[in-house]
Amino acid sequence: MFAVELSGLRRADPLPAAPSLAVARLVAEDEIEAALESLAAAPAASPEALWRIDLLARAGRLDEAADHLRSSLAGLPEDHPFHARLSQRLMRDPDNFLLAAKRALGPALYDIFLDPGRNEILWRPARNPSSPRRPRRPPARATRARRTGSPPPPPQRPAAARARLATRRSRRPVGARP
Secondary structure, three states: OOOOOOOOOOOOOOOOOOHHHHHHHHHHOOOHHHHHHHOOOOOOOOHHHHHHHHHHHHOOOHHHHHHHHHHHHOOOOOOOHHHHHHHHHHHHOOOHHHHHHHHHHHHHHHHHHOOOOOOOOOOOOOOOOOOOOOOOOOOHHHHHHHHHOOOOOOOOOOHHHHHHHHHHHHOOOOOOOO
């Protein structure tokens, strides 16, 4: 392919420069200290504050990150969006952010991880006591064994597995134990 010709397209106006885009660009370019300077005035319990805490932890400044996390969580109601953002960040991947959160929250960190509301997928729904119980059908082999009164036959291996097993047995040195 030597060329691509596009028709019917026009250039759009550039997006307004948002401060979060500038910070995201600095983080992507691994300019952590410059991103921390631009987030220095981030209000507490905002997404930018969580970014700042994350970047402090990423830079290895765990005590400072724990202090900022404590100050962001101080006095927040339980239903504040910052709690949801924090738990999502903690669940994403274990790294220095988790270490900073352990220093800031202590044993309360496990309440975030072990919250039964988040594990509702693992809970089985309760059976309705008024619904009729369906009988469970036994497997076909067990049914045949009950009819004939003999034990079920052993499961058969596929032909390829039987051939491999036969070649292994034929390669054993003389006098070797099976």
